[in-house]
Amino acid sequence: MTDDPILSVSGLEKTFGGITALDGVDLTVDQGITGLIGPNGAGKTTFFNCITGYLAPDGGTVEFQGDDVTGNRTPSIVREGLVRTFQIPRELENMTVRENLLLAPGGQSGEKLGRAWLRGGQFAEDERRSRREAAEMAAFFELDHLLDEPAGSLSGGQRKLLELARVLLTEPEMVLLDEPLAGVNPTLERKILERIHELESQGQTFLFVEHDIELIMEHCDHVVVMHQGQKLTEGPPSAVRSDQRVIDAYLGEEI
Structure with missing residues (x-):
């Protein structure tokens, strides 16, 4: 620091x-x-x-x-x-809370089509990591019980x-x-x-x-x-x- x-x-x-x-x-x-x-x-x-x-x-x-x-x-x-x-x-109101959270992480191997084709294993690993991090963040904010609800149904x-x-x-x-x-x-x-x-x-x-x-x-x-x-x-x-x-x-x- x-x-x-x-x-x-x-x-x-x-x-x-x-x-x-x-x-x-x-x-x-x-x-x-x-x-x-x-x-x-x-x-x-x-x-x-x-x-x-x-x-x-x-x-x-x-x-x-x-x-x-x-x-x-x-x-x-x-x-x-x-x-x-x-x-x-x-x-994005018509997407679930989980889907909204999964849009956030960057630097995933699957973000480019060619890279996803060449590195399928890495893509799958990134996907699992993203889902785990999204679930952990939802739990941190006490939204984990709403992960599969449409974001548009949430309160303000x-x-x-x-x-x-x-x-x-x-x-x-x-x-x-x-x-x-x-x-x-x-x-x-x-x-x-x-x-x-x-x-x-x-x-x-x-x-x-x-x-x-x-x-x-x-x-x-x-x-x-x-x-x-x-x-x-x-x-x-x-x-x-x-x-x-x-x-x-x-x-x-x-x-």
């Missing part, structure tokens, strides 16, 4: 027509759980989109584990070990768990969580948070966007605040909570 940040973003810019969504954002993320907060329209989701290849930034740089990934396409960034979830889960909270399970099967170094608890009942919320902390204890890194500020303050090691496309401030939760600029940005909301 080094002292270098896992993610380093410098001067990130993005405009849509005449609207500036990101205005020179600088941000670094170290191992652990970092919270990213800000009022609606602060640029949080655009920031996620630009560093994970869903949008090309207009300026600035993104470095992940020391490699420049600025403007790379999403599959390339996923292979580097940087993945994300979405505010609205994107499971269960879909969030499925998406996180699917993301983790890519064996990422860092996960960007875009409102993973929105619309989730308190029982499943606790379950998701328990899983995140358990994964953090195993060395996983998270950048966590959530509107519930109290939750961010309680569960994150470090908090970054965005406002009007810029980084407003950052620091430990106790310092951010009492920062007058943050209070003003939230129009006097109790934080």
Whole structure:
């Protein structure tokens, strides 16, 4: 483990027509759980989109584990070990939970037709490994009793768990969580948070966007605040909570 940040973003810019969504954002993320907060329209989701290849930034740089990934396409960034979830889960509703999970692991011998033909034994071994890992991940998220159910039949909270399970099967170094608890009942919320902390204890890194500020303050090691496309401030939760600029940005909301 080094002292270098896992993610380093410098001067990130993005405009849509005449609207500036990101205005020179600088941000670094170290191992652990970092919270990213800000009022609606602060640029949080655009920031996620630009560093994970869903949008090309207009300026600035993104470095992940020391490699420049600025403007790379999403599959390339996923292979580097940087993945994300979405505010609205994107499971394949007509496929079972098991089938959704089996889509996640990469690097399987059967992914190319010629390789599957030449290495049939390896393909079968990879298939068994993928099924075992999918079952283990489902059990970790307490979805194992739903493996053969259509993903579309899951509750909103269960879909969030499925998406996180699917993301983790890519064996990422860092996960960007875009409102993973929105619309989730308190029982499943606790379950998701328990899983995140358990994964953090195993060395996983998270950048966590959530509107519930109290939750961010309680569960994150470090908090970054965005406002009007810029980084407003950052620091430990106790310092951010009492920062007058943050209070003003939230129009006097109790934080």
